[in-house]
Amino acid sequence: MFERIKILTLLQLGGKSRRRAHTKNQTIVNCLIKALIISAITVAIYMVLGLIKSTLSFPINKSVLTFLLFVSQYIGILTCTVSLSSVLYSSRDNAILLSYPAKPNEVFVSKLVVAYLGEFNKNLYFLFPVFFSFGLLNGCGVWYFISSIIMLLFMPIFPVFIGALLSIPLQYIKKLLNRFPIAYAILILLVVVALFWGVAAFVAIIPKPLRLLAMYNRFINGFLTFVASANQFGLFYNFMTNIMYSVNIGLNLLWLVLIVVGIMLLTNYVSMPLYFNLASRSNEHAVKSKTKKIKIQPARPTLLAFLTKEVKLTFRNINKVMNDYFLILMMPVVLYIMNVAFSAIVVSRLGQCMITGFNVLVGMVMVTACNTQSATAITVEGGEFVLLKTAPSKTSNMVWAKMLINVAISTFFIFASAIMMSVSQAVTIQHTWLIFLTIALANFSHILWSFQLDITNPRLRDYAESGKLDGNPNVNKSVRIGLLIGLVFGIFSIILLNENMTIGWVKIICIALALLIFRLLLFVKNLKVFFKRIEY
Amino acid sequence: MSKKVSLMLSIVVALFGIIFVSVYGKLPENLYPKIYMKELYFQDQYVDEVSKNGNKIIYFDVSQDNLSINLYNMVAYAPLDTTDITISFSVDKPEMATITRTGMLTIGEAQWRKFVVIEVTIKSMDGSELSDKVMIVNQNQKDNNHEIYDGDDWII
Numbered sequence: 001m002f003e004r005i006k007i008l009t010l011l012q013l014g015g016k017s018r019r020r021a022h023t024k025n026q027t028i029v030n031c032l033i034k035a036l037i038i039s040a041i042t043v044a045i046y047m048v049l050g051l052i053k054s055t056l057s058f059p060i061n062k063s064v065l066t067f068l069l070f071v072s073q074y075i076g077i078l079t080c081t082v083s084l085s086s087v088l089y090s091s092r093d094n095a096i097l098l099s100y101p102a103k104p105n106e107v108f109v110s111k112l113v114v115a116y117l118g119e120f121n122k123n124l125y126f127l128f129p130v131f132f133s134f135g136l137l138n139g140c141g142v143w144y145f146i147s148s149i150i151m152l153l154f155m156p157i158f159p160v161f162i163g164a165l166l167s168i169p170l171q172y173i174k175k176l177l178n179r180f181p182i183a184y185a186i187l188i189l190l191v192v193v194a195l196f197w198g199v200a201a202f203v204a205i206i207p208k209p210l211r212l213l214a215m216y217n218r219f220i221n222g223f224l225t226f227v228a229s230a231n232q233f234g235l236f237y238n239f240m241t242n243i244m245y246s247v248n249i250g251l252n253l254l255w256l257v258l259i260v261v262g263i264m265l266l267t268n269y270v271s272m273p274l275y276f277n278l279a280s281r282s283n284e285h286a287v288k289s290k291t292k293k294i295k296i297q298p299a300r301p302t303l304l305a306f307l308t309k310e311v312k313l314t315f316r317n318i319n320k321v322m323n324d325y326f327l328i329l330m331m332p333v334v335l336y337i338m339n340v341a342f343s344a345i346v347v348s349r350l351g352q353c354m355i356t357g358f359n360v361l362v363g364m365v366m367v368t369a370c371n372t373q374s375a376t377a378i379t380v381e382g383g384e385f386v387l388l389k390t391a392p393s394k395t396s397n398m399v400w401a402k403m404l405i406n407v408a409i410s411t412f413f414i415f416a417s418a419i420m421m422s423v424s425q426a427v428t429i430q431h432t433w434l435i436f437l438t439i440a441l442a443n444f445s446h447i448l449w450s451f452q453l454d455i456t457n458p459r460l461r462d463y464a465e466s467g468k469l470d471g472n473p474n475v476n477k478s479v480r481i482g483l484l485i486g487l488v489f490g491i492f493s494i495i496l497l498n499e500n501m502t503i504g505w506v507k508i509i510c511i512a513l514a515l516l517i518f519r520l521l522l523f524v525k526n527l528k529v530f531f532k533r534i535e536y
Numbered sequence: 537m538s539k540k541v542s543l544m545l546s547i548v549v550a551l552f553g554i555i556f557v558s559v560y561g562k563l564p565e566n567l568y569p570k571i572y573m574k575e576l577y578f579q580d581q582y583v584d585e586v587s588k589n590g591n592k593i594i595y596f597d598v599s600q601d602n603l604s605i606n607l608y609n610m611v612a613y614a615p616l617d618t619t620d621i622t623i624s625f626s627v628d629k630p631e632m633a634t635i636t637r638t639g640m641l642t643i644g645e646a647q648w649r650k651f652v653v654i655e656v657t658i659k660s661m662d663g664s665e666l667s668d669k670v671m672i673v674n675q676n677q678k679d680n681n682h683e684i685y686d687g688d689d690w691i692i
Contacts, residue, residue: 057637210558220638221608327539338550342557351561358553362546369542479542 004102008110012093013117034124042129049133056216059224062245065134067227070237072127073158076119080163085170087111089278104276112160112267119156128152131244140245147244154240154256161263164271171278184318192329199333203340210344302393306401314405328370328410332417335363339424353497355426356435361490363417363439367410368446368482372469375450375478377402378534382464386535396531399451406447414439434505438493441512442485448519450478455530485515576613576658576666583670592668597675608639611656613666621658628653643672 052058088111097107131148134140177184231238236259239252300308315321322329342355377399378385389395418436422429453474462472469475492511496504578592585593596603607625625641627633633643633652641654651673658666 059638210554216637221606224638327543330543334546334550338553341554345554345558345561346563347557347561348563351557351563354553354557354561358550358557362550362553365542365549366546369539369546372539475538479538483542483545 001103001106005106005110005113008097008100008102008107009113009117011097012110012114038124038128041125042132045129046133046136049137053137058220060134060137062241063224063227063231065130065244066231066234066238066241068130069127069241070231070234073155073237076122076156076159077162077166080115080119080159081166081170084111084115084160084163085167085174087115088164088167088275089171094279098276098279104279105272107279108272108275112164115160115163116156119159120152123152123155127155143246144244147249151240151244154260157260158236158263161267164267165263168271168274168278181318188318188322195333199337203337206341206344208344210341302395302397303401306398307404310398310401310405314409324373325370325409325413327366328413331363331366331413332420334366335359335417336420336424338362339421339426342426343424350498352427353494356431356497357490357494359421359427359435360438360493361486363414363435364442364486364489365483367414367439367443368485369479370410371406371443371447371450371482372475372478374403374406374447375453375474376463376469376472377406377451378454378458379460379463379469379472379474382460385458385460389534396527399455399527399531403447403451407444410443410447411440414443434509438489438508438512441509441516442489445512445515445519446478446482446485448516448523449481450474452519452523452526453477455526455534458534460534576611576656577668578610578656578670579612582610592670594670594672595675596672603633603641603643603672605641606639607635607641607654607656610670611668613658624657624659626655626657628655641672 049060053060088108094107097110098104100107128148131152132145135144135148177187236256239256242252243249243256314324338358339355342358345351347355381388388398414436418432421427421435422432427435457474459472459474463469489508489512493504493508496507498504582594583592584595587593608623611623613621613623625635625639627635627641629652633641635641635654643652651671653669653671655667655669
């Protein structure tokens with residue numbers, strides 16, 4: 001049994017690892033590189049925490065460590081639950097793994113082992129350096145460092161096993177929501193309303209006028225009080241730090257072991273028996289197919305036909321909408337909070353220019369990160385793209401249809417952000433709309449640029465084979481370009497507006513317009529040359 | 537770079553922006569609207585005794601523990617709804633007691649002699665100042681009041 005679990009685990013790990021080691025020497029080199037990276041992160045965290053402790057008088061103690069630990073682990077439980085619900089029950093490799101001469105329970109255990117190793121790996125890069133730095137800064141003894149390594153081994157058990165347990169109800173909820181998309185939409189709406197309510201409550205506690213330096217002591221006090229009260233919800237993670245800081249080691253260790261055993265038993269008796277049942281059922285029959293009588297319509301212009309198709313593809317799956325546009329959905333919220341904080345500061349003229357600059361920068365970074373849709377627009381057609389191209393019409397129009405959707409959605413959210421900005425009253429109404437215009441123009445340029453990346457270097461075959469966009473170079477390039485555009489416009493805004501407000505705005509809009517015209521001309525030329533050449 | 541990194545980066549830049557603007561972009565403080573502090577005092581609930589000279593005294597049992605208290609919690613001031621003030625604490629015997637930036641007063645048992653005087657000062661944006669003092673006295677010295685003095689103002 002163990003041999004089969006080991007083989008299944010290695011099979012899954014082999015598919016995941018990017019740097020494959022074929023020889024013993026390569027393995028040693030890989031391990032050394034990993035150790036070097038972890039050491040570098042440890043040194044960096046130690047220096048940052050040391051600086052915070054010495055210059056800012058920020059407490060680096062057990063209470064803060066417990067807070068960091070349980071917050072990071074709660075996030076880990078959340079991400080593990082979401083990822084395990086797809087890895088365990090709807091992963092593509094299930095079809096292969098379940099057909100091997102192994103029991104479904106062994107597949108289940110192997111998947112948990114893979115998840116455990118993934119979590120352990122993550123912890124090595126974050127929690128290990130944090131533990132080590134806290135120990136050094138607090139002058140802890142040998143026991144602290146030994147126990148922190150033991151805790152590193154313990155820690156991934158919680159998110160993985162709790163995730164495996166929670167993934168079952170999550171899977172049922174997912175299926176239910178797939179069957180009732182309106183309920184899903186209402187749920188998302190409720191989450192958005194709750195988010196805005198939370199934001200409004202948070203914003204209400206920002207004091208006016210906001211003087212961060214004068215309020216520093218009050219902030220630290222508030223933070224420590226918050227940490228102390230939050231640690232009450234740290235549950236078993238309090239046991240871990242107690243063990244590390246030599247507080248009732250025996251009792252805390254006993255509780256910890258009992259909880260681990262309890263979670264494992266629960267997983268064994270609840271999750272494992274249900275695994276095969278859930279994993280062998282697909283979502284194929286989750287939605288009942290409806291037969292509609294379709295009226296035969298007269299032929300529509302190609303652009304309109306492609307546009308209709310794109311609108312349907314974009315909005316037919318709420319999961320996809322959230323995945324594609326989550327960041328831009330957050331944009332009005334982030335900008336609103338930032339601007340409320342700005343409005344609480346009594347600023348000078350330079351401060352006013354800085355506020356405009358930071359609005360442009362943050363707005364552009366967020367909105368351009370969503371243009372990865374354009375950077376993968378052709379790629380996601382996969383194997384079907386060549387079929388589309390054979391249609392007896394001007395198929396290059398599909399590019400404009402795809403682009404139009406991206407432009408429309410992002411412009412709508414830039415508009416929403418501008419409204420939120422004007423509500424916060426950090427910038428004047430005129431400046432708000434000038435910021436909107438600048439971001440909208442630069443965003444359109446970036447969409448053209450991102451689309452051009454995909455036209456000149458489409459990854460149709462990769463996508464057709466894997467169905468994933470992970471590691472797509474166009475995505476990375478598009479996000480980097482967006483960041484660069486945001487930085488340039490943000491810094492230019494501060495400098496130019498500080499020189500002369502009116503002329504500064506004219507210059508900024510002219511630069512954005514010039515960039516747009518330049519990108520448009522380049523895009524049209526590239527489209528003419530490369531679209532015909534795209535092959536599977 | 538992924539979308540998640542972008543979101544994180546945006547939040548970090550937004551936080552940085554708030555700090556940057558509040559440090560380098562704020563109006564010079566002499567141009568702030570004037571705010572006059574009306575009162576400042578160590579709260580009665582923390583004060584054990586007021587001497588005949590009107591000095592506030594807090595007794596502390598040194599034999600039980602080292603003294604470590606948060607001074608911020610002990611102070612009340614008005615108006616409360618302003619952040620245009622700077623609060624600072626000082627101690628008359630810095631070799632005996634330490635006060636951190638977060639207002640934590642710490643006196644080790646070994647360092648205890650008789651008493652320390654803590655002074656709190658609030659500076660308003662218009663330059664006006666208010667202050668109050670409290671004397672933290674070793675419980676064992678309670679009956680030896682004649683021995684406790686530190687300057688003319690603090691003879692009990």
